[in-house]
Amino acid sequence: MIDTLALRLFVQVAKHGSYSAAGRELGYTQPAVTYQIHNLERAVGAPLTMRRGRDTVLTDAGRELLSHAEHILAAIHSAERAMAAFAGGPRGSVRLAAFPSCYATIVAEAVADVQSLHPEVQLTLIEAEPHEARRRVRAGESDIAVGYRFAPSDLNPPGRTGAAEDRPEERAGLITVPLMADPMSVVLPLHHQAAQRPTASLADLADDTFLINSNRFAGMLAVAGARHGFSPKIVTVADDFVAMQTMVALGMGVALVPQLALAAHRDTRTVARRLPEWPDRLVEIELWPDLMRLDAVKAVVEGLQRAASRLTATR
Numbered sequence: 001m002i003d004t005l006a007l008r009l010f011v012q013v014a015k016h017g018s019y020s021a022a023g024r025e026l027g028y029t030q031p032a033v034t035y036q037i038h039n040l041e042r043a044v045g046a047p048l049t050m051r052r053g054r055d056t057v058l059t060d061a062g063r064e065l066l067s068h069a070e071h072i073l074a075a076i077h078s079a080e081r082a083m084a085a086f087a088g089g090p091r092g093s094v095r096l097a098a099f100p101s102c103y104a105t106i107v108a109e110a111v112a113d114v115q116s117l118h119p120e121v122q123l124t125l126i127e128a129e130p131h132e133a134r135r136r137v138r139a140g141e142s143d144i145a146v147g148y149r150f151a152p153s154d155l156n157p158p159g160r161t162g163a164a165e166d167r168p169e170e171r172a173g174l175i176t177v178p179l180m181a182d183p184m185s186v187v188l189p190l191h192h193q194a195a196q197r198p199t200a201s202l203a204d205l206a207d208d209t210f211l212i213n214s215n216r217f218a219g220m221l222a223v224a225g226a227r228h229g230f231s232p233k234i235v236t237v238a239d240d241f242v243a244m245q246t247m248v249a250l251g252m253g254v255a256l257v258p259q260l261a262l263a264a265h266r267d268t269r270t271v272a273r274r275l276p277e278w279p280d281r282l283v284e285i286e287l288w289p290d291l292m293r294l295d296a297v298k299a300v301v302e303g304l305q306r307a308a309s310r311l312t313a314t315r
Contacts, residue, residue: 004076006040007069009033010048014066017055090295091120097133098125098146101241102283104264106179107146109307114300121296129239134170134286143297145286146304148182153279155220175292177285177301179308184278185262187248187255187270200273206230209253213239217256224277245270263311283308 012022013033023033041048048062058066098107107125114121128136130147137145186205188195194204202224210221210232218234225232235253237244241261248255249269258281262272285304291297 002043002072003036003039004073006036006043008073009036010040010062011066011069011073013037013049013056014058014062017057019056089120090118090299092294092296093122093124094144094296094300095124095126095142096144096146096300097128097136097142099129099133099148100127100239101258101261101264102146103127105260105311106283106304106307109310110300110303113306114303117303118296118299121299123300131170134174137174137287138170143287143291144300144304146179146283147286148281148283151181151279151282155223155277155279171286173288174286175289177287177305179283179285179304180312182258182260182281182283184256184258184275184280185272186275187245187257187262187267187272189248189251189254190269190271192254192271194273195271197273200275201228202275202277203228205232205254209233209235211235211237211244211247211253211255213237213241213244213256220278241265242267259315260311 009022009026009028012025013019016022016025019033019037020030022028023030028036037049044061044065046061047059048065049056050059051057096107103125111123111125114123126133126136126142128142128145130145130149133142133145133147136142186194186200188200192208194200197204202221206225206228210217212218212221212234213236215236218236221232221234233253237247241255241257242265244255244257245265245267247253249267256275256278257272260281260283266272285301287297287301292301
């Protein structure tokens with residue numbers, strides 16, 4: 001194996017024609033240079049220098065090695081400079097996958113924060129529901145997933161933990177970094193009786209049609225309705241909280257909408273009331289543990305945490 005120190009000394013011997021001069025150039029004694037050159041000769045399996053009178057000259061093998069040595073040392077120097085830049089602060093690319101209502105809130109603030117503090121970090125953003133975001137991390141297609149699951153509640157049907165069919169085996173090996181609890185609200189027409197109170201109960205909504213964005217809400221509503229003695233009327237619409245609020249404004253029903261989605265867009269023709277009996281969405285980061293060793297990934301995770309803290313504080 002060729003040692004880089006020996007290679008540097010060899011280049012100086014070739015340049016100055018003397019072991020002593022090479023040593024002075026790099027701060028080594030002549031015996032130390034001799035030792036390193038002999039080790040280099042053993043590594044390559046051929047003599048590299050020879051004495052010609054008072055001068056030290058290269059052999060054919062030495063001239064061949066010299067033709068490569070300067071390129072090798074230049075490449076090493078370039079690599080050392082590049083690594084020094086990484087050691088100087090977070091830099092590099094980070095791929096982040098997050099669900100839609102997180103984009104205009106937590107992710108948007110975090111991206112602005114990270115770009116301001118760490119301009120050498122390049123972010124690639126992918127929109128993905130929690131299950132897909134986690135799949136991308138497991139497959140190595142994303143570095144960070146921002147997803148959610150529902151807090152434990154007796155509204156969750158047996159065998160389900162809420163959003164994204166959160167099976168334990170899909171989370172195995174990943175670390176989870178909590179970001180925030182995202183409460184659920186019900187969006188109501190301005191004239192709705194429940195709009196006159198600070199919070200709403202599902203009992204107030206027995207006669208309404210519920211607009212939901214996923215079939216997974218249907219089971220939870222069925223349990224909640226049975227508790228209050230009614231069977232909910234449900235319409236499942238596209239996963240678009242802006243459209244759902246518009247539909248409420250047009251009198252088509254009431255909509256279950258998380259606070260993050262309301263922070264991103266609020267239709268002034270409606271009112272939103274907290275629904276305390278509905279479990280919160282627990283928003284969290286998922287990633288492989290080793291990725292937290294990378295300064296760029298760690299910087300993005302910390303940016304997401306700061307953004308979530310600010311959003312929680314302004315509720």
